[in-house]
Amino acid sequence: MALPMIREIFAQVFKRPATNPFPARFLPPSVTEFLKKVGAGEATINPPVATPPNFRGKIVYDRDGCIGCNLCIRVCPAHAIEFIPETKRIRIYVAQCIFCSQCNDICPKGVLTMSPEFLLATEDRFAESQIVE
Amino acid sequence: MSEGTPTKKAPYVVPIGPIHPALKEPVQFLFDMEGEVVKKADFAPGQAHRGIEWMGMRRNPIQIIHMTDRICGICGVTHSFAFARAIEQIVDIEVPAHAEYIRVIIAEFERIQSHLLWAGVAAHELGFDTLFYLAWRVREEAMDVIEYITGNRVNYGLIQVGGVRRDITPEQHPTIQKCLDGYRDLLGKMLNLFLKDTTIAIRCKDCGLLSFEEARNLCTVGPTARASGVPKDVRVDYPYSAYGDLDISPILPTAYGGDINGDVYDRIVVRLLEVAQSVEIIETCLKEMPEGPILWEPKLPKLLSACKKAQGEAVGRHEAPRGECLHYVAMDGHEAPAMWKVKASSYSNLHSWIPMLEGEQLADVPIIVASIDPCLSCTDRVAVIRGAKRDLMTKEDLHQLSVEKTRRIQGC
The missing domain is CATH 1.10.645.10 (Cytochrome-c3 Hydrogenase, chain B)
Incomplete structure (x- = not known):
């Protein structure tokens, strides 16, 4: 019986796990409770793996540089961008955004960029953190 | 595959899916079994259509x-x-x-x-x-x-x-x-x-x-x-x-x-x-x-x-x-x-x-x-769903539907 895996298993015993334990080093009894504690400053989060350069995370919008040309709305695949005629500015719904950064490429003024922020999950899709304007 | 009422005698029909722990993506299988051996296999994709x-x-x-x-x-x-x-x-x-x-x-x-x-x-x-x-x-x-x-x-x-x-x-x-x-x-x-x-x-x-x-x-x-x-x-x-x-x-x-x-x-x-x-x-x-x-x-x-x-x-x-x-x-x-x-x-x-499946064991x-x-989410392109029933439309069915619609329009 050939079992070439045996050597690999014994070698693995002396190696560190490849997985980064996130958000806590050891599984807390309740992850929700743990995150609440983190929010209150009672516990610290085990940091996630660093994002690569050019990572496409939550969108950042420089309102003052925008000229209201609407080109970003034309190329957004998810229809996540809305034009507000009164202010001639845009509003981006992060919950709908698919993080393709196509709007960044087409923007003639370069006012749209992608930040490395990626922990965006909430229960309310219209929460303050989910709307960029 | 198995027509009419299910029989008490072999071959037995073993359905697997559409959702099953052995399958990574939704697809339904129907197997006519004799003992452990698959006699006839059939499958129904189209469970992951997204339009x-x-x-x-x-x-x-x-x-x-x-x-x-x-x-x-x-x-x-x-x-x-x-x-x-x-x-x-x-x-x-x-x-x-x-x-x-x-x-x-x-x-x-x-x-x-x-x-x-x-x-x-x-x-x-x-x-x-x-x-x-x-x-x-x-x-x-x-x-x-x-x-x-x-x-x-x-x-x-x-x-x-x-x-x-x-x-x-x-x-x-x-x-x-x-x-x-x-x-x-x-x-x-x-x-x-x-x-x-x-x-x-x-x-x-x-x-x-x-x-x-x-x-x-x-x-x-x-x-x-x-x-x-x-x-x-x-x-x-x-x-x-x-x-x-x-x-x-x-x-x-x-x-x-x-x-x-x-x-x-x-x-x-x-x-x-x-x-x-x-x-x-x-x-x-x-x-x-x-x-x-x-x-x-x-x-x-x-x-x-x-x-x-x-x-x-x-x-x-x-x-x-x-x-x-x-x-x-x-x-x-x-x-x-x-x-x-x-x-x-x-x-x-x-x-x-x-x-591939016919003649093999269930395991x-x-x-x-x-x-x-x-990769079924790639594959599934067309699904016809009417009420709770999902069906394939044949030419006759479509013709029948068309006739029914004409009658309905004529009725009102």
Whole structure:
């Protein structure tokens, strides 16, 4: 019986796990409770793996540089961008955004960029953190 | 399959799915069993239809290219590559050579990660979870490089109509090269762990047989066809992009020294050796990559108006990790395409399940089903749902519906 895996298993015993334990080093009894504690400053989060350069995370919008040309709305695949005629500015719904950064490429003024922020999950899709304007 | 009332005598019908722990994606199987042996097999795909083509026909090509990224969860570049090639033919765009090489590099990295993912799934289906974890750990290195080049891990967003959106600079070469060297060292180990293992050999040899004739008659594609000895590979048969400059040939199981049996074992051999082939291709591309721009038209509004003016139809093809992927696009002078049809590689391969499964034991079903590397969310394109009943519409049914509608209109 050939079992070439045996050597690999014994070698693995002396190696560190490849997985980064996130958000806590050891599984807390309740992850929700743990995150609440983190929010209150009672516990610290085990940091996630660093994002690569050019990572496409939550969108950042420089309102003052925008000229209201609407080109970003034309190329957004998810229809996540809305034009507000009164202010001639845009509003981006992060919950709908698919993080393709196509709007960044087409923007003639370069006012749209992608930040490395990626922990965006909430229960309310219209929460303050989910709307960029 | 089994008509009328269920019988108390054999053959018994064993349904598996649409949702079942043995299946990674939704598809329904019906097996007529005699004892442990599958006498007759049938399957019903169409459980994961999302209407993505309908969405595409209401958007412009630049928007669609990012939707194609999301057709499949594993092939992040396959569909956008095939779609971009279709549009480029219609609009008559010449992609810069530099961009073609970057496209090939990322497509081959995708093949590496997809085949390693499959190897892990196959090991898991056999109950060999240690090997599953190992395969997925080494897969991460390819994922990390993809992330390093494109910015994201799964939805790369790299392809643009007429080129690519991100360059591979000389500063990035050492990181990519390090990953490739890692895979070259690893390959011998993976071949040893998968192919020398007695358990895997017992479970996979002479299991899920697909003969050369069956593979050819059923039009199977990709590694499934090649494992049965059909030397079929879009990259070689119809060279596109930078593949024309490369010296590659389809990998058959004979490359490992054995005969061609067309069993699950041969499919493992083909996929593992293709990882080695992809490493070679990437290395050649990195060395021979010509200088130049990465986009045909960097000004996107100009690209959009060029696409809007275009008229015609074209087929874009790409050799995905699972086989040939095909996108048909027709443009008629509007912003959105008039027609867009996706044929994923698994669509061609699903039919090979029936000859593979018949005569096998029920316990072999998971590994045989997994052996063609089915990707059902890519495949499922049309589903007819009426109330709680889902059905196939025949010509007679449609005619009947039409007659009924005429009567209804006449009635009111």
